[in-house]
Amino acid sequence: MDEIEVPPFFICPISLELMKDPVTIATGITYDRESIEKWIFTQNNNICPVTKQALSKPADLTPNHTLRRLIQSWCTLNASSGIERVPTPKPPVNKSQIVKILNDAKSPQMQMECLKRLRSIASINETNKRCIESAGAVDFLASLVQNTSVGACDDGDEVTKLISDEALSLLFSLQLSESALKSLTFAKNGEFIESLLDVLQGGCYESRAYAVLMLNSILEVEEPLQLVNLKPEFFVELVQILHDQISPKASKAALQLLINIGPWGRNKLKAVKAGAVKILVDLLLDSSNEKRVCEMILTALEQLCQCAEGRAELLKHGAGLAVVSKKILRVSKVGSERAVRILLSIAKYSGSAMVVQEMLQLGVVAKLCLVLQVDSGSKAKEKAREILKLHARVWKNSSCIPMSLASSYPS
Secondary structure (H helix, E strand, C coil), X not given: CCCCCCXXXXXXCXXXXXXXCEEECCCCCEEEHHHXXXXXXXXXXXXXXCCCCECCCCCCCEECHHHHHHHHHHHHHCHHHCCCCCCCCCCCCCHHHHHHHHHHCCCHHHHHHHHHHHHHHHCCCHHHHHHHHHCXXXXXXXXXXXXXXXXXXXXXXXXXXXXXXXXXXXXXXXCCCHHHHHHHHHCCCCHHHHHHHHHHHHCCHHXXXXXXXXXXXXXXXXXXXXXXXXXXXXHHHHHHHHHXXXXXXXXXXXXXXHHHHCCCCCHHXXXXXXXXXXXXXXXXXXXXXXXXXXXXXXXXXHHHCCCXXXXXXXXXXXXXXXXXXXXXXXXXXXXXXXXXXXXXXXXXXXXXHHHHXXXXXXXXXXXXXXXXXXXXXXXXXXXXXXXXXXXXXXXXXXXXXXXXXXXXXXX
């Protein structure tokens, strides 16, 4: 492929790859459908990548059949060099086709088949997903989840549960727009959120994963008032998701939810009472966690330690102080800053004589001195210096601090 000269107008300006399904947008520039859909829908850009002109919503993508035929002809001419012919793409689905499927799905016997047809259509491209959304499928799928949630159907009705699970996974795969996500919150006075909580409490592992992913998407665009009124059971189920380690995506979604909703109302206290601090410390003890996960755990833990109950739970955990200190300089500058902030909350607001001695004996003070000596980031250094000054009378001349580190102790 590298040895063959490809006409420049066959190349997508975004991905710099051979176009397979060229489409022209309102600015007159032609892109490969997959690349421009990712730019517009997945990355939420509303300008033309080349001209920087604003695009209307929804963006109009017009198939460039002439260019596609030229590309196919070029592929055929170069077949002897191993170039495969670009297949003719399926035309995007139209709204009337989706409406017909939704009407067919009103029959209980047809529901699973119709859901599978919608999934197949949605998997083709982003345009199809947006068409499914605009045709009213979101309300229909939400109603299936609401009407057949774990708490609303008999234990023996496995078919009904399967339909609910399929509808929920399809809802998430549609990657709904912000307006569609907000409409789910207010549907029937929040019954959809209640249905997701039902799934978290009694669904299978896969459904629980989709439920927490869906909740994460919804609550990211939610109004603060709704975040304040979250039930204690919601936090219990988030902690259980983290405990069960259903999937990496579900765990990250649960962590992100804790971070996003933590600042509102009494959510910190609700999370602490649900056992969030213990499970977060336990997760930190797992050395297999990737950098981003560690950063998220430390961020969530730092928020919870802003309340007295959270700090008490951290100190109650046998490995709490030690593992937070251990993560300093081992994860990233962001991770180090979060860990130092946790220790600052402890030292400043829960620094009893016993806690101060424990921080010294566990090597926490020595680690803070090390932070001042190495490239740990200005924010981490600033907070570490503040902690060391708080209890300088106890720590400064302690034999627990190696001489090589004691020299950096702030005056």
